[in-house]
Amino acid sequence: MNNAQAHAFTLDEIAQRLGARLVGDGSRRVSGLATLSDAGPEDITFLANRAYLKHLAGTRAAAVLLHPSHVDDCPTACLTLDNPYLGYAELSTLFDPLAARDAPGVHPSAVVAEGVSLGQEVQIGPQAVIEAGVRLGDRVIIGPGSVVGADAQIGEHSRLHANVTVCHGVVIGKRAILHSGCVIGGDGFGFAHDGGRWHKIAQLGGVILGDDVEVGSCSSIDRGALGDTVIGNDVKIDSQVQIAHNVQIGDHSALAGCVGIAGSTRVGKHCMLGGGVGLSGHLSLCDGVQVTGMSLVTNSIHQPGVYSSGTGAMGNAQWRKNAVRFKQLDDIAKRLIRLEKEQRSR
């Protein structure tokens, strides 16, 4: 599985598909895509990061996709593009074995309620469950063991992998990709406290996912209490992410693994949250905010830019001493102020 070999293409075909300029023999065929150092003579590869330039001269690949400025360094055929990493993305979909594998139809073991609306060429896998009132757009793929709850809607070309759960009434746009184990539309965490006990607040809102949303394995997006949890277009969500009720995420934002966002927080467009970032509830982050890994944000952010919290890792013995001093930090600051005053008063 080191490289994909589902198809073979001539370099001419690839150049045309990518809008790239070809230098070399366009009739040569490639059947796989691999990294500069792993690629063999039947593979195409790419150079998109100067850190890998050292591997270019020694590559055994049939062809290299790269920036025009590196053509002279390339020992073999090459295709040039201003954004070779984007070209790699396009190449990767050409060689994706999943794209070819699927045949439309409803597996006999699937349970599809009466009156469900199925678009053209829908595929429903073994043991899947489609409840009453569901609408699936054209070419939707529902993986094995996945459950789509009553009245949910899934837009055309969307794919649920295996064992995904989409709860009742959830609305999903076009071209969504939902990975295994993710749950869209579980209850938000809402309770009224009275007499020392918790009283459940039924979560009556929904979840709306825009177009081109991807959700990673084992991630969860909770339904709104009243009103909806809303994920914009082209939002990319990694694995193990938790999005609480009534959160709103703006278009084109990306959330790395293990991010947690508390209730009713709004994240702007084009934001990027690093792995393990936590956002408190009822905050607002403006467009273009980036938060570095494992930072906790407890206040709204009104200026685009990069934000961080926490401390870097260090040897445990050194850390123990510093962590103790952190607990004295306010006292340290006050003593410094006192010293400065005494100094000045001489």
Add this chain to the structure above:
Amino acid sequence: MNNAQAHAFTLDEIAQRLGARLVGDGSRRVSGLATLSDAGPEDITFLANRAYLKHLAGTRAAAVLLHPSHVDDCPTACLTLDNPYLGYAELSTLFDPLAARDAPGVHPSAVVAEGVSLGQEVQIGPQAVIEAGVRLGDRVIIGPGSVVGADAQIGEHSRLHANVTVCHGVVIGKRAILHSGCVIGGDGFGFAHDGGRWHKIAQLGGVILGDDVEVGSCSSIDRGALGDTVIGNDVKIDSQVQIAHNVQIGDHSALAGCVGIAGSTRVGKHCMLGGGVGLSGHLSLCDGVQVTGMSLVTNSIHQPGVYSSGTGAMGNAQWRKNAVRFKQLDDIAKRLIRLEKEQRSR
């Protein structure tokens, strides 16, 4: 899905159900519940937080549930209660479409082992699996694709949503709500180390959930090594939470999303753990402890109160400088002490 419209009620009916005092026309009917700003003329709404008082005058709702002190500010019919947020919780269950949807019975595609004990009006959804020796109380609902392992017991009125896993021998009380993707009773993480290798310790204990427990999407509660992992009554657990083997959680405690609790730690009653909080193993937290989001607790806590760790988020450029200084913190403190001594010795 912005508001729920499963039922319609007169304001008299609602006032009686909630024990609220009605000011206005009791024969008016409402068919939905929405926020002050979203509610239309067929909806009831509520005011439970002074931050939303500004929306009261402009509401288009048929009626507002609020504290008696706000009656004069209300432009329409109102119902008064000392705890309007609690009233909202009760209202939300009235308008919950899930409450009406379910019909009892075992779906023909479900696999139910012989000799399983099923209470009255149990509902078992499509593709569910109920293994041998299981006992389900009256009106238990098992969602599509959920698996209940051998000899597990689930108390009356409990509900497993879709794709839930309850492992063998787990005991769950009454009125539990388990959301999709959660796993109750997977193995605890126990190994003996010998000769540079790990040797598995079979996890022979169980998991016991009290009454009125809720567990969020994709959360996991591991079974005990010996003895049980015990979750008390009325404990509320959000999504993406991990509870390790032999943990004990006291009654009425609430754990927000992404909390992680290591093995054998005991959390008291009426505790609240913010999102992403981590508790080390073998600790004891007394009753009434609150821990703020993403704090790490590595020592037992013997006094009720609010506890925190970490640093707030700031601009990355500023943070980088401060994070470097954190690594020098013990040195900074020592140099301050030296200066103070020199100052004093003059």
Add this chain to the structure above:
Amino acid sequence: MNNAQAHAFTLDEIAQRLGARLVGDGSRRVSGLATLSDAGPEDITFLANRAYLKHLAGTRAAAVLLHPSHVDDCPTACLTLDNPYLGYAELSTLFDPLAARDAPGVHPSAVVAEGVSLGQEVQIGPQAVIEAGVRLGDRVIIGPGSVVGADAQIGEHSRLHANVTVCHGVVIGKRAILHSGCVIGGDGFGFAHDGGRWHKIAQLGGVILGDDVEVGSCSSIDRGALGDTVIGNDVKIDSQVQIAHNVQIGDHSALAGCVGIAGSTRVGKHCMLGGGVGLSGHLSLCDGVQVTGMSLVTNSIHQPGVYSSGTGAMGNAQWRKNAVRFKQLDDIAKRLIRLEKEQRSR
């Protein structure tokens, strides 16, 4: 479920199985395993940690597994071993009820594609799905509702619990244990950015798990972009862990709950990551590194040892003051340097 009673053994049988020295009546039978304080007269127990020595004198157990140095303190029969905790691990597997429960065969509700390769005594549970081209080794157990994607391979004696997802092409070694809700081989999080939009990079690599790997409930291991994500032999992974694409984990390493590892990072052999630890992408950790709970590692580590970050928990009022001072820390350090200079210049 406080102790396991699947079998009964004489103390002679147990001593022989464990290679332990028996002091007492070898014909006595025990039918359960429990802790020193919980064990009854039909149970065997163990002492492996001096913290529990106080419970030894009062134990009601039939026999105690312990270190030779504690024989004289033991009020009943005992079995001695140099590593009694390892002995406990072996005992636990003797009393594991899961070991006895399973009967081989394919449940009639399971969907197994044509041409799948099944080893001897394979067991496939209800509602499971085995896609085309899969190879399952001898005595593999596939739990209810689990899905094994096309062309995946699972080595002999491995067990998937309920509702596990193994995606297409994943390769799993011998004696693996995958707990419920885990997902092996979901897509890595890879996109090219162009024109303000994200363009998906198809994840064409796979996941390879060595022998004796355990993965906890709801954990996810993403497939490689190109090339594979590789988990070494005897690697133990707890619940709610996220491992991104192209990560490599060395043999015998252990990852506690809620760990997150970003893309392409390499972890050495015999490493231990505490609960909630985060590793940034493209790092390298050498063999023998330990990272304490909830630390964030953003740089490679080249020396074995214990590493930490963060601050310990404290009362919130005290913490608020210190957290404010943290934001001033660089300024505090500079003012201290100025004071020191002034002091020296006198």
